[in-house]
Amino acid sequence: MLNLKTFAAAFLLVPLALMAAPAHAALRVFACEPEWAALSQELGGDLVQVSSATTALQDPHQIQAKPSLIAAVRNADLVVCTGAELEIGWLPRLLQQSGNSKVQPGLPGNLAAADFVRKLEVPTVLDRSQGDVHAAGNPHIQTDPRNIAVVAPVLAARMQQLDAANATQYAQRQASFSQRWQHSMGRWAAQAAPLKGASVVSQHKAFAYLYDWLGLKEIAVLEPKPGIEPTPSHLQEVLATLKAQPARMVIYAAYQDPRASEWLSANSHLPAVRLPFTVGGSDAAKDLFGLFDDTVARLTAAAAPK
Amino acid sequence: MRNLFSAGLAVALATTPLAAAADTASDIQALRQEMEAIRANYEQRLQVLEQRLKAAEAAAQATAASVAAAPPAPVGPATGTGGGANAFNPEISLILSGLYTRTSRDPANYSLSGFHLPQAAEAGPGTRGFSLSESELGFSASIDPWLRGSAAISIAPDNTVSVEEAFVQTTGLGNGLTLKAGRFFSGIGYLNEQHAHTWDFVDAPLAYQAFLGNQFGDDGLQLRWLAPTDLFLELGAELGRGRPFPGGDDSRNGAGAAALYGHVGGDLGTSSSWRAGLSALNAKATDQTLVFSSAPGSAITNSFSGSTRVWVADFVYKWAPNGNATRTNFKLQGEYLRSRRAGALVADVEGAATAGGYLATQSGWYLQGVYQFMPRWRVGLRTERLDSGTTGFDANPALFDSAGYKPHKNTLMLDFNPSEFSRMRLQLARDYSRNGLPDNQLFLQYQMSLGAHGAHGF
Numbered sequence: 001m002l003n004l005k006t007f008a009a010a011f012l013l014v015p016l017a018l019m020a021a022p023a024h025a026a027l028r029v030f031a032c033e034p035e036w037a038a039l040s041q042e043l044g045g046d047l048v049q050v051s052s053a054t055t056a057l058q059d060p061h062q063i064q065a066k067p068s069l070i071a072a073v074r075n076a077d078l079v080v081c082t083g084a085e086l087e088i089g090w091l092p093r094l095l096q097q098s099g100n101s102k103v104q105p106g107l108p109g110n111l112a113a114a115d116f117v118r119k120l121e122v123p124t125v126l127d128r129s130q131g132d133v134h135a136a137g138n139p140h141i142q143t144d145p146r147n148i149a150v151v152a153p154v155l156a157a158r159m160q161q162l163d164a165a166n167a168t169q170y171a172q173r174q175a176s177f178s179q180r181w182q183h184s185m186g187r188w189a190a191q192a193a194p195l196k197g198a199s200v201v202s203q204h205k206a207f208a209y210l211y212d213w214l215g216l217k218e219i220a221v222l223e224p225k226p227g228i229e230p231t232p233s234h235l236q237e238v239l240a241t242l243k244a245q246p247a248r249m250v251i252y253a254a255y256q257d258p259r260a261s262e263w264l265s266a267n268s269h270l271p272a273v274r275l276p277f278t279v280g281g282s283d284a285a286k287d288l289f290g291l292f293d294d295t296v297a298r299l300t301a302a303a304a305p306k
Numbered sequence: 307m308r309n310l311f312s313a314g315l316a317v318a319l320a321t322t323p324l325a326a327a328a329d330t331a332s333d334i335q336a337l338r339q340e341m342e343a344i345r346a347n348y349e350q351r352l353q354v355l356e357q358r359l360k361a362a363e364a365a366a367q368a369t370a371a372s373v374a375a376a377p378p379a380p381v382g383p384a385t386g387t388g389g390g391a392n393a394f395n396p397e398i399s400l401i402l403s404g405l406y407t408r409t410s411r412d413p414a415n416y417s418l419s420g421f422h423l424p425q426a427a428e429a430g431p432g433t434r435g436f437s438l439s440e441s442e443l444g445f446s447a448s449i450d451p452w453l454r455g456s457a458a459i460s461i462a463p464d465n466t467v468s469v470e471e472a473f474v475q476t477t478g479l480g481n482g483l484t485l486k487a488g489r490f491f492s493g494i495g496y497l498n499e500q501h502a503h504t505w506d507f508v509d510a511p512l513a514y515q516a517f518l519g520n521q522f523g524d525d526g527l528q529l530r531w532l533a534p535t536d537l538f539l540e541l542g543a544e545l546g547r548g549r550p551f552p553g554g555d556d557s558r559n560g561a562g563a564a565a566l567y568g569h570v571g572g573d574l575g576t577s578s579s580w581r582a583g584l585s586a587l588n589a590k591a592t593d594q595t596l597v598f599s600s601a602p603g604s605a606i607t608n609s610f611s612g613s614t615r616v617w618v619a620d621f622v623y624k625w626a627p628n629g630n631a632t633r634t635n636f637k638l639q640g641e642y643l644r645s646r647r648a649g650a651l652v653a654d655v656e657g658a659a660t661a662g663g664y665l666a667t668q669s670g671w672y673l674q675g676v677y678q679f680m681p682r683w684r685v686g687l688r689t690e691r692l693d694s695g696t697t698g699f700d701a702n703p704a705l706f707d708s709a710g711y712k713p714h715k716n717t718l719m720l721d722f723n724p725s726e727f728s729r730m731r732l733q734l735a736r737d738y739s740r741n742g743l744p745d746n747q748l749f750l751q752y753q754m755s756l757g758a759h760g761a762h763g764f
Binding site for chain 1: 539630
């Protein structure tokens with residue numbers, strides 16, 4: 001039988017042993033979503049050590065405050081998340097349990113990207129009868145590259161603030177990134193120009209910012225209310241809507257169950273387009289540039305006349 | 307603009323003394339030609355200027371569109387639109403829950419054969435028929451940059467209000483340290499810290515009912531330390547009053563209960579994660595009233611004074627394809643509890659009142675799996691067993707001998723979750739708590755969450 005004295009002694013020895021562990025030199029960044037991990041990596045390069053709490057195949061609304069994430073927040077110098085209540089079900093718990101005073105909300109070590117961009121679909125009525133609505137507006141801001149362009153200098157400024165010794169390098173990397181990003185945005189806009197005004201159906205209200213950027217029109221959503229799984233009766237309604245108001249494609253994100261979109265595609269002969277949604281959501285979406293290269297390529301391919 | 311300029315020019319010319327120039331027609335003709343030339347010149351320059359202005363405007367629009375349709379918002383979330391004093395109200399949440407219970411044996415004579423239970427124990431299936439389960443009102447908010455406060459007020463179906471939790475907690479200590487003070491559910495074990503509305507079954511496992519009075523929530527202090535490692539390693543220590551069972555809620559200057567625990571956890575690939583822990587709880591009690599029954603219908607009331615140590619070993623394993631739990635996921639959890647109570651006992655206080663030394667070592671475990679087989683639907687199975695172990699009472703050794711009876715129970719659960727905020731559950735159990743008298747139990751339950759979106763633990 002385990003002895004209480006041995007147990008108590010272990011309590012004192014374990015912390016002492018771990019205190020001797022070597023300190024990390026790099027700025028440790030905990031990103032809630034892969035897009036912010038990718039942006040941190042672009043801006044920080046070798047100066048940062050980045051981890052992402054979620055992958056592109058996970059629903060960022062539905063993550064659990066699992067032990068590995070608590071440990072990662074405990075050791076972070078900077079927490080970069082979307083905000084706008086996207087992570088409300090798990091991030092507050094991680095921050096509380098981490099015992100890390102540097103990354104609490106309101107401190108330089110905590111950055112919510114959505115605080116810095118103009119938000120779409122801000123609800124006028126807040127009531128859960130409307131589904132899992134976000135009071136601050138639609139949180140999926142990363143689907144518009146213009147938002148990435150806005151967040152990049154803010155994030156770089158935070159890195160400079162937290163790691164002042166390397167401030168010049170962060171500034172240089174940011175300037176380089178922003179220049180390449182502006183150039184790429186011009187290319188994407190040109191490639192996607194034929195899509196302007198096209199009507200589309202989405203599975204979840206995940207692409208408001210993408211549509212705003214490319215001028216797409218969302219005429220129906222497969223989820224009856226945000227966060228509520230598509231139901232057969234609602235899918236029939238969408239099908240009826242499409243008869244009166246045709247669309248070009250049905251769009252879903254890599255992390256979503258494709259069955260609802262596939263059902264609609266089979267019954268309406270619209271192409272179902274699986275968008276990467278974030279970095280890692282497809283083989284081509286290896287980084288932020290690949291994410292939009294692939295997104296635009298998939299959209300234009302689906303819209304091309306056959 | 308052009309017309310305005312010509313008019314201005316004409317006025318300027320008109321006010322100029324022209325008397326001398328009006329001499330001959332040729333002079334006038336020359337002047338006209340000169341004016342035409344000036345006008346043409348200015349018109350050309352104006353056109354150039356207008357073109358440049360248009361170009362500049364277009365460029366400005368293009369920049370605005372490409373950089374952001376998004377002027378940077380002021381730093382910090384601007385969601386508290388209302389402002390005023392109410393903007394600082396805490397997050398408020400309300401849990402509503404109701405229950406229908408059907409049992410084949412009367413819950414009024416429920417007993418856990420071979421075990422001492424505290425007199426007002428919440429053990430057993432509760433009342434039959436329709437009932438309100440606990441309604442819980444939760445408040446939480448930051449107090450200042452260094453502290454956070456939280457309270458959970460529970461309203462029982464019999465209209466009694468109790469403080470389930472009310473604590474303040476540091477957010478600014480750093481170095482992985484968190485200090486908590488007030489009333490809170492202890493961090494021992496796995497299930498203990500979770501509120502009842504987040505449990506996967508209607509009731510607590512038998513081992514929790516027998517050794518922790520359902521759930522151990524004390525008044526006191528808690529210090530937790532999280533190691534600076536990639537592996538999750540958390541150590542916790544608590545000192546408290548010893549208010550609930552197995553403590554005796556005694557008036558004493560020192561601590562009536564103390565707990566130590568450690569938890570480790572991590573991921574196995576992207577699909578699985580786990581946590582395991584070991585905890586020890588020490589509690590003191592003086593003249594604690596306990597009810598013992600070796601078999602149904604043979605309850606005797608005793609008074610215990612002494613100390614209790616409960617060891618808890620726990621683990622939980624969760625799986626979801628690619629870590630995406632939306633469609634399917636699985637959770638396996640189990641805990642083993644071992645309790646040792648040593649001290650003095652007065653047996654049958656209402657009758658013979660025999661005093662003697664008492665030493666009881668008992669144990670129990672449960673193992674449960676919950677599988678979400680499609681969105682919204684989950685099925686769960688729990689199996690559990692208690693071992694009444696050895697109960698030594700030197701004044702009357704045979705009194706607490708339950709002939710090695712091992713209460714056990716199997717429970718099946720099916721729940722439907724229309725949304726993240728609502729749940730309906732059907733639970734069936736065959737309960738062998740009473741020696742020789744199995745009880746078939748059926749529960750229908752709803753649990754709803756209103757208000758602030760709570761963040762749940764692992």
